[in-house]
């Protein structure tokens with residue numbers, strides 16, 4: 001017995017920035033960004049905090065699941081970091097939801113949502129009566145160096161949530177990690193202890209070796225999808241929808257080509273959200289669920305990769 005997804009929700013901040021807006025202050029162009037990434041626009045938290053979009057996604061998911069916050073037994077927040085180091089985003093969310101369950105953040109960067117599902121699955125093996133809220137949220141705009149055109153154009157902000165109860169939707173799941181600080185990192189500012197005060201404080205902005213992450217991502221998607229589909233006893237062609245982490249259209253096209261599966265099997269939403277880190281997969285999941293795309297028996301593969309370097313993939317059969 002694993003879990004079933006009984007509700008989904010999502011939220012995007014109001015402010016939309018298209019590529020032409022970025023070209024006002026960065027040496028870039030709409031043509032470059034679209035041709036290298038497939039991204040046309042992204043949502044940015046200007047008026048909203050990370051907590052506010054997480055809260056909105058949570059309420060949407062709870063409403064969709066027809067549950068009250070007090071019926072939730074655990075909140076897991078996959079995120080790179082909320083509005084404060086402590087309390088965790090999950091604790092702040094619990095307060096705003098008026099829930100009373102344990103809660104914690106989980107940092108596996110862009111793979112966080114799949115990591116969160118795996119942790120939830122483990123809880124269900126202990127207690128099948130639970131209801132678990134997994135809220136993946138990232139405000140990448142707060143971590144990006146807006147003077148660095150090679151990274152700033154890639155990211156956006158958003159939140160996606162699922163409510164889980166015990167069930168049999170999860171057919172296979174795989175997590176991986178290969179520690180690597182060079183490929184993608186966000187440094188922590190050094191503290192202000194007197195003995196460290198002469199040290200240079202690194203700016204807490206995202207740094208990335210784009211081509212290295214690109215190669216890693218294409219190969220990870222292929223390897224992970226082959227592994228989880230084999231574990232679930234499925235051929236890749238038997239999967240109805242593949243929801244990849246929405247980082248870059250070319251990465252997804254590269255993986256589809258290498259796997260020899262039609263690109264149409266991959267759900268692509270990178271154009272209007274950019275890379276929303278942990279939120280990117282549940283944002284798409286919610287959209288398809290609300291549009292009644294999933295029917296009982298629909299087979300869905302999720303595949304994610306990100307900082308760490310981490311990857312996660314799973315097969316879900318919608319009930």
Ligand SMILES: CC(C)(COP(=O)(O)OP(=O)(O)OC[C@H]1O[C@@H](n2cnc3c(N)ncnc32)[C@H](O)[C@@H]1OP(=O)(O)O)[C@@H](O)C(=O)NCCC(=O)NCCS
Pocket residue numbers: 027028029032033036037110149150151153154208209210211212213214247248275305306307
């Ligand atoms: C970042 C990425 C789009 C860059 O694409 P690329 O084809 O590898 O491009 P390069 O890094 O080789 O840069 C090519 C040129 O474009 C320039 N360039 C970089 N960003 C630019 C921008 N926004 N606008 C215009 N030119 C840009 C570079 O300076 C470089 O110029 P040069 O050849 O004169 O030195 C690509 O590597 C990528 O998508 N990587 C994965 C990133 C990712 O998904 N990260 C998140 C993982 S969770």
